[in-house]
Amino acid sequence: MHDQNIRVRFAPSPTGYLHVGSLRTALYNYLFAKKRGGTYILRIEDTDQKRYVAGSTESLIRSLDSMGVGADEGALLDDGNIGEKGAYGPYQQSKRLALYKEYAEKLVASRKAYRCFCTAERLEEVRKEQAAAKQAPKYDKHCANLSEEDVQALIDSGVGHVIRLNIDPERGEIIFQDLVRGEVKIHAKDVDDQVLMKSDGFPTYHLANVVDDHLMEISHVIRGEEWLPSTPKHVLLYEAFGWELPEFAHLPLLLNPDRSKLSKRQGEVAVEDYMKKGYLKEALLNFVALLGWNPGSGSTQEIFSLEELVQAFDLANVHKGGAVFDVQKLDWMNSEYIKKLSLDELLARMKEGGWLEKDLIKNAPENFRSETYLKKVLTVEQERLARLDQVGENNPFFFATELVYDTSLLNWKDNTKEATGEALQKAAEVLKNLSEEDWGEKAKLETVLMEAAGEKRGDFLWPLRVALTGAQKSPSPFDVAWVLGRETSLARIDNAIKRLS
């Protein structure tokens, strides 16, 4: 089962929170590794000092762990601090700077790369000219053939420089195989002399990525489609080093409703945000798994546990086209997961997510906040919930001290208030005669009240329901009475009768 040749990595950049698209990439890496008995590694690509956001590495790891797709090897959280596990570290690229420098120098020595002293101004000018001439913006190899003396003189003069990959435009086509797209070809003449080492001594993604994937013995590079165009550069780097190529698999993008790359502009993108909105991690994971992948072979299964995903996953069934992130379907899936939770689990999730602390519940009287009471509310609401944060939202009367409603609402259709009053009196009598034990049974309440209602259910049940809820829409009066309990229910009915007279 264990296959030490299979090693994959999820390599996020700590520039904020975990993006749902990144979550899916992490998930696919996780699934692939678990399915094949391989190792799933977390590597932090923090090579851009300008974009680094303090604390985001920690939050990235925390999110991954809490979603259940934490890594086997690599960066991890040790008592709140960033630590690591594994024999291929360090797993934060900022701690591997000497390594990148060493490999970049090797490339310079073998003339596969060269030092470039061009200023940002010159680069910009060249690009401007190219744009004017309708040419592709590419570095013009201005520094590619500097003599060693010139290079030394420039270094001595203290001018900063970068190291660029030296691509031979005459090299012809660069061809590589992609596990989801098949053969991909790009002409060398269309590939830019990519900067490998920045003037600040940090590597660019391209160098660090290739060096690390090789040193960490990564067998499969599974990443987003946005990397497809730069893969030829990586292929060339592997070649320049004389290293064996890993397998590549470029995943389709997650899209906004307008089919552009999923972005903050058009909705939530942080995993954290979805958790805060009351989505279950299992539901989000399941949903995101199906964006770009399907179980294949005609299966119509849509609800998958993480274990089932591991069993069913196969890169061969990954789609090529991008997938729109449809929140409506997420809501449906989330409601399916909520329905499957036991009452205790549901309550625990509510606590965990802090939803019991929202104003509606926090400001309710003590007896409406007990666990037994909340469990009764959840019993009634469970099947109606799309998200955990919706608990009580449609049924505020479960937590209200006083009901505010128009008395005329009590009348069913064209009934007079006298008829309504009679119905409520009857309901009050029936309910008063019930034992405390009967009140504890939802089914018993229903049986008794349905019996009292007789043929004309609306005449009886509607006023009762309104008396208990003060609302036009709500769960059944049996359910509501059961949740509220004897004292509150009778008090509310009494109050309604008084209002009618």
Added chain:
RNA sequence: GGCCCUAUCGUCUAUCGGUUAGGACAUCAGGUUUUCAUCCUGAAAAGCGGGGUUCGACUCCCCGUAGGGCUACCA
């Protein structure tokens, strides 16, 4: 502009040369019901266009078209 990728119901997708093109979400209608929701039943809804290849193309090839991605000393 250049390069690359992609293309089945509104959305997620099945199909891997021969099907009445299937499922799910959403939508609509009906049923259950005191209301709303749930639930049940049903309906409407798709192969971008044009050429090939083939006895036969949604499926393979080419050309368009459209959408997207990339085009930084960002990842």
